[in-house]
Structure formats: C-alpha cells, structure tokens
Amino acid sequence: MNPNPPAPPVQTIRNSDLDLLGIAPDRPLVIVDVDEVLGMFMAGFGDFLAGRGLEFRVQRFALFQNIFRPGETDHLDVLEGRRHFDDFFRLGAADMTPAKGAAAALRGVSDHASLVICSNAPPAARLARARWLGRHGMDYPLMLNVGPKGPLAAAMAARTAHASAFVDDLISNLDSVADASPQTARFQHVADERLRPLAPSKPDLHRRIDDWPTLADAIIEAISR
C-alpha cells in the first residue's frame, strides 16, 4: 500500500509496453496489485524501519505519518519518511512475506484469465519486484505504474473482448478504475490484519474481500459472466 505519495506525474502508456504483457484477446483479464494485496507490505516496511532504529506504528491507514523514533509522539518528517520508503523498495522489499493464500489463488484465477501484476513501485525496484514475485510462485507479467491506476487498467482491459477484474487495497486506485474502466469488476483486498479495521472502504462501489480463497472465487465468478 502507498496511500499518500506526492502528486504523481501522469503515466505515459506505450503500446509496446502493453504488447509485452501477453494479454489474450480471447480470454478475461485480471489485474492485481502487489503491496498489501500479494505481499505483506506494512509488515515488511516495519521490519526494514526497525533495522534502522525506527518504529512503524499501525495507527492509521497511512505510510509516512506512522513512522516514529522510539519514545517520540510526533511522526518523522514526511520527506525523511519518503526517503526510507524509497530505500525499502531498493533494498528491503525483496524480503517481504507473501500474503496468505495469494499464490494458490492466482494459480486458480490464471486457469480462467490472463493475469497482470500492476504495482506502483518505483522503476528502480522493477528487478527486485519481479524476482520476489517469481520466488513466491507468482511469476506473471509485471507492469509498473505511476499515479492512479485507472488509465492503465482501461488500456489493458481494451485489449480483450472479454470481462476484466481489478484488485487493489487502495480506494484511490479502485475509484480511478471505476472512472476509467467502469465495466471492470473491482475488488478491495487488505492483506494485513492490523490494517483491515483502519482501511477505508466503499463496499457499494468496490467489493471488499480480505481472504484470498474467497476473493479468487469471486473474481472467477465475475469474469465468467
């Protein structure tokens, strides 16, 4: 998850990049986020910060406002938090624990659909991210994105005549997909049990399913209509 990045530039979507994803025109498409969906991002970031003598306190559904020096009540300066966040992607994200049931669920979904992993990780993290996915049995095409994911999801969904589905932990990305590609079924998934009660939801707009076996069944049902 990455709820409060600075205002992002608009992503340029290149057909040549989309070509590499192998989206089959005659199959449904499922687009899945990584952090806090396939991987335990908050837990991994917390461990990384602990290694630097800092504390990550799960007090709200946010990133930089949850980083503290031990014993202090004011969170770390947001710019300094941002630096640790970028470092985590470069140096620490390879150790992230996969979300329970995620790999098996993706295997099941991939019997019914093309699958693309769509992550808002910084470009420098691409190789580590792809290796992490492969090491944990989730070696599907990876697309990095900047900013809200709706435009990219719409461009990917346009490559098939069949149904599409999108999974993310963040309402901002789910709303963006609802705007740009309203026919795409949307699911919110929050992997970390500590975050679940803190994560904002819009269940009338985006179905919220926090366990992967149930989510996989719901995705398959949505794309089989």
Ligand SMILES: [Mg+2]
């Ligand atoms: Mg995420």
